Amino acid sequence: MSVLDKLKAIQESALEDIKVIKSMHELNDVKAKYLGKKGVFSDVMKLMKDLPNEERPSFGKMTNETKQVILKYIEEQRTLIERVKVEEQLSKETIDVTLPGKRMSSGNRHLLTQVVEELEDLFIGMGYEIMEGPEVETDEYNFEKLNLPKDHPARDMQDTFYITEDTLLRTHTSPVQIRTMLEVGGTEPIKILCPGKVYRRDDDDATHSHQFMQIEGLVVDETTSMADLKGTLLEVANKMFGEGRDIRLRPSYFPFTEPSVEVDISCHNCNGKGCNICKGTGWIEVLGAGIVNNNVLEASGYDSTKYRGFAFGIGVERMAMLKYGINDIRQFYTNDLRFNKQFKK
Ligand code: FA5
Numbered sequence: 001m002s003v004l005d006k007l008k009a010i011q012e013s014a015l016e017d018i019k020v021i022k023s024m025h026e027l028n029d030v031k032a033k034y035l036g037k038k039g040v041f042s043d044v045m046k047l048m049k050d051l052p053n054e055e056r057p058s059f060g061k062m063t064n065e066t067k068q069v070i071l072k073y074i075e076e077q078r079t080l081i082e083r084v085k086v087e088e089q090l091s092k093e094t095i096d097v098t099l100p101g102k103r104m105s106s107g108n109r110h111l112l113t114q115v116v117e118e119l120e121d122l123f124i125g126m127g128y129e130i131m132e133g134p135e136v137e138t139d140e141y142n143f144e145k146l147n148l149p150k151d152h153p154a155r156d157m158q159d160t161f162y163i164t165e166d167t168l169l170r171t172h173t174s175p176v177q178i179r180t181m182l183e184v185g186g187t188e189p190i191k192i193l194c195p196g197k198v199y200r201r202d203d204d205d206a207t208h209s210h211q212f213m214q215i216e217g218l219v220v221d222e223t224t225s226m227a228d229l230k231g232t233l234l235e236v237a238n239k240m241f242g243e244g245r246d247i248r249l250r251p252s253y254f255p256f257t258e259p260s261v262e263v264d265i266s267c268h269n270c271n272g273k274g275c276n277i278c279k280g281t282g283w284i285e286v287l288g289a290g291i292v293n294n295n296v297l298e299a300s301g302y303d304s305t306k307y308r309g310f311a312f313g314i315g316v317e318r319m320a321m322l323k324y325g326i327n328d329i330r331q332f333y334t335n336d337l338r339f340n341k342q343f344k345k
Helices: 003-019 024-035 038-052 054-094 111-125 153-157 177-182 226-241 294-299 316-324 337-341
Strands: 136-138 167-168 190-199 211-221 247-254 259-264 281-292 308-315
Touching: 003 024, 003 038, 003 054, 024 038, 024 054, 038 054, 038 308, 054 337, 111 190, 111 211, 111 226, 111 316, 177 190, 177 211, 177 294, 211 226, 211 316, 226 247, 226 281, 226 308, 226 316, 247 281, 259 308, 281 316, 308 316
Parallel strands: none
Antiparallel strands: 136 167, 190 211, 211 308, 247 259, 259 281, 281 308
16 A cells, blocks of 8 residues: 555544544544554654655655645644534523513611601702701701700700710701801801601600601791791692692791791691590691791801791601501501512502
């Protein structure tokens, strides 16, 4: 058999071997069998020494070409094996869109968050800006600048957690009024809404909590009046309890407003006729409000001969209790999921 025939025979047998291969592992074995150090070609090269000198270059060339052809077969088979593997995997992983899905359980925002957001949306629509202040506050901002000097008897209305003599957990959101007025510096009108947590040394019961939420509102400009305050609160009543609510302002006392009022909303349950929710009166008390006391304006850098203001402080839990018929404030804080889930929208 001539050398050429021998090379051809090797090429054919390699092709036969390679084309039936199905795994990478076998392919590597065949590669070693033909092209490896001790492979078929190492024997072929031994023939070289028996050849006359002039035939050696063409023998070398033919051997190399044969090796290249075998290498090409191997690479083609490698590509084929990989493709088959990917196709097999794809066919195995087909998604059956007819299978029933897994139910995803989703949570919901706490009712208090929902009520705060509802009120924020309403007030943003009326041009108010949302402001926040610290829960650890100074005595000066929580009381003194609000016309409640040390030893003022009205401090008893807000029993306080003191941290030091001059720092405390804020008892209401009214200090944010002071912070904002001082920041603006008496030069511009103000229209803000301040939601946040407040703290009092009240004993917890069905309508009192030592920690609760308030929403403070403050408007300061050159023309504002009691009529604007009343119109704003009527808007709140209608938004929170439905169209047709009426409101009633009763004289009250806060050192930081003069005159001061307690605001009642006509009972949404009995429409003012009297029921157990409004304790037979037809009215429900929801917030405190008034015209900002001149001393407060002056203490915060506003000229009280030029500027006037109104302010209000809503108890968020109490409002939510009335709106959703909740009879114990502690339910907001016991983290009972059965309670929370009732308010999923
Ligand atoms: C104030 O805190 C005033 N800063 C409100 C205010 C602001 C008046 C601006 C005038 C101008 P009062 O102490 O009444 O007011 O509290 C306001 C509301 O907070 C109450 O109407 C009530 O709804 C709620 N509230 C008071 N104490 C508690 C408590 N312990 N637990 C839950 N809610 C309470």
